Amino acid sequence: MAVVDVHRFAESITCHAWSPDLSMVALCPNNTEVHIYKSLSQDHWERLHVLQKHDQIVSGIDWSSKSNKIVTVSHDRNSYVWSLEGAEWVPTLVILRLNRAALCVQWSPKENKFAVGSGAKTVCICYYEQENNWWVSKLIRKRHESSVTSVAWHPNNVLLATTSTDGKCRVFSTFIKGVDTKDSKAGSPAETKFGEQILQLDLSYSWAFGVKWSPSGNTLAYVGHSSMIYFVDDVGPSPLAQSVAFRDLPLRDVLFISEKMVIGVGYDSNPMVFAADDTGIWSFIRYIGEKKAASSGSSYSSQFSEAFGKFYGSQSKSTTANDASDSRGGVHDNSITSIVPLGKGGSPKVMRFSTSALCRMSSPDNNHRNECYISTNLK
Amino acid sequence: MAGAAAFVEADNAEEIMARIETKSQKIESLLKHYKHVEALKTALDGSPPKTLDERCKSANWIVVHRAIMAIKDIEGMLNSLTAEYYDILMKYLYRGLSTGDEPTCEQCLMIHEKLTERAGLGCILRCLSDTTNTV
Numbered sequence: 001m002a003v004v005d006v007h008r009f010a011e012s013i014t015c016h017a018w019s020p021d022l023s024m025v026a027l028c029p030n031n032t033e034v035h036i037y038k039s040l041s042q043d044h045w046e047r048l049h050v051l052q053k054h055d056q057i058v059s060g061i062d063w064s065s066k067s068n069k070i071v072t073v074s075h076d077r078n079s080y081v082w083s084l085e086g087a088e089w090v091p092t093l094v095i096l097r098l099n100r101a102a103l104c105v106q107w108s109p110k111e112n113k114f115a116v117g118s119g120a121k122t123v124c125i126c127y128y129e130q131e132n133n134w135w136v137s138k139l140i141r142k143r144h145e146s147s148v149t150s151v152a153w154h155p156n157n158v159l160l161a162t163t164s165t166d167g168k169c170r171v172f173s174t175f176i177k178g179v180d181t182k183d184s185k186a187g188s189p190a191e192t193k194f195g196e197q198i199l200q201l202d203l204s205y206s207w208a209f210g211v212k213w214s215p216s217g218n219t220l221a222y223v224g225h226s227s228m229i230y231f232v233d234d235v236g237p238s239p240l241a242q243s244v245a246f247r248d249l250p251l252r253d254v255l256f257i258s259e260k261m262v263i264g265v266g267y268d269s270n271p272m273v274f275a276a277d278d279t280g281i282w283s284f285i286r287y288i289g290e291k292k293a294a295s296s297g298s299s300y301s302s303q304f305s306e307a308f309g310k311f312y313g314s315q316s317k318s319t320t321a322n323d324a325s326d327s328r329g330g331v332h333d334n335s336i337t338s339i340v341p342l343g344k345g346g347s348p349k350v351m352r353f354s355t356s357a358l359c360r361m362s363s364p365d366n367n368h369r370n371e372c373y374i375s376t377n378l379k
Numbered sequence: 380m381a382g383a384a385a386f387v388e389a390d391n392a393e394e395i396m397a398r399i400e401t402k403s404q405k406i407e408s409l410l411k412h413y414k415h416v417e418a419l420k421t422a423l424d425g426s427p428p429k430t431l432d433e434r435c436k437s438a439n440w441i442v443v444h445r446a447i448m449a450i451k452d453i454e455g456m457l458n459s460l461t462a463e464y465y466d467i468l469m470k471y472l473y474r475g476l477s478t479g480d481e482p483t484c485e486q487c488l489m490i491h492e493k494l495t496e497r498a499g500l501g502c503i504l505r506c507l508s509d510t511t512n513t514v
């Protein structure tokens with residue numbers, strides 16, 4: 001049973017992030033500011049703070065769950081780390097040394113580093129230097145041939161996956177002496193050299209977006225602009241890659257809600273569910289919105305479609321706000337640009353997630369769902 | 380999969396031309412026997428997208444064009460075509476549309492409509508975004 005809460009914060013939302021206790025959301029309403037809203041009750045949201053420091057649109061926001069810091073990056077080539085002091089958010093400038101826009105940001109699992117992808121074909125890894133009370137940025141300059149659209153941290157806090165508009169997905173080591181401790185059972189020496197490329201995946205012929213690791217770090221998923229989604233199992237010296245082609249418009253972002261299930265969001269304004277069956281073959285299952293499941297003709301066949309049909313046949317969707325949902329049956333009116341999990345980072349299963357979209361009735365929505373494998377209670 | 384794409388095709392352009400020759404003979408005979416779908420499948424098989432040689436691409440296009448023009452029953456043809464063929468067929472349809480030649484365009488448009496219904500917009504997207512494997 002999938003239940004959707006729809007909240008309209010702005011005309012258009014560029015990116016968003018949730019606070020550790022999930023009571024507040026920080027979002028960029030397609031301008032230079034970051035608005036923080038607190039939920040007072042089911043439908044009532046109050047705008048608590050407006051963070052104004054950037055000169056251009058804020059392209060990425062991430063809120064760390066343990067240290068409660070917000071990192072924002074913007075097209076103005078800057079990044080700020082905001083800490084809550086008293087009732088105010090105080091910014092600290094991080095000099096990224098970029099000469100092009102910053103496009104995406106993510107805190108590492110241990111929250112002692114964050115990664116920024118940029119249009120300067122570089123990735124900045126920033127860490128906190130205690131002696132100088134300052135965030136330092138180290139650049140990975142090599143390898144990328146074009147803008148870095150998305151970054152994702154492996155649970156081990158060292159490996160970073162990036163996607164770029166050159167169509168390739170790469171995994172780098174971001175080991176920093178003094179910040180990361182060498183794991184005695186760690187892999188090759190390559191893994192302990194900063195900026196060393198571990199793996200390059202050349203599966204896509206067009207721009208690549210939205211890379212994510214599975215909760216265990218065993219599988220990688222990313223999307224290509226040619227309406228394809230790529231899954232790579234056993235990331236390492238001999239990875240197992242699968243390309244799944246699907247019917248409709250391309251995706252922009254993905255999210256692993258469990259080890260074997262992925263939700264993709266994109267230009268179709270309707271989240272798509274992909275799952276791996278017992279043999280490890282990934283395929284498209286269905287849309288989340290009330291839309292007829294696409295024929296499995298274009299994706300490699302799955303035995304799951306029928307089983308899912310039985311479980312979700314009696315799905316009831318309740319929307320709290322009234323949107324004019326278009327014929328696609330989704331809540332969003334325009335393309336969805338990001339999907340964010342609600343819950344503790346690193347947990348093996350995601351029960352709720354929110355999506356934010358562009359223009360015209362865009363809204364982040366919480367989607368509660370019951371995993372069909374295990375019966376758990378909705379939070 | 381990762382890293383360098385395996386070039387299964389022979390880099391030798393001559394070899395590919397020879398293969399296209401044999402293919403076109405096979406297709407002629409299939410068309411004589413009214414096996415239109417078979418003909419199209421054969422034409423689409425082994426399309427040399429990885430060669431940069433324009434001659435090979437043009438030669439293959441002529442063969443595919445012949446098979447496409449011979450199709451009368453579009454629905455039936457699409458029914459028997461499996462999903463792997465959708466993307467490559469779509470690419471040839473666009474090549475056909477770009478010729479501007481009236482009967483070709485008419486035929487291509489009709490097939491395009493039905494193919495989009497089946498394969499969805501994703502198929503068109505894959506066609507447009509793939510600049511490395513052109514036909």
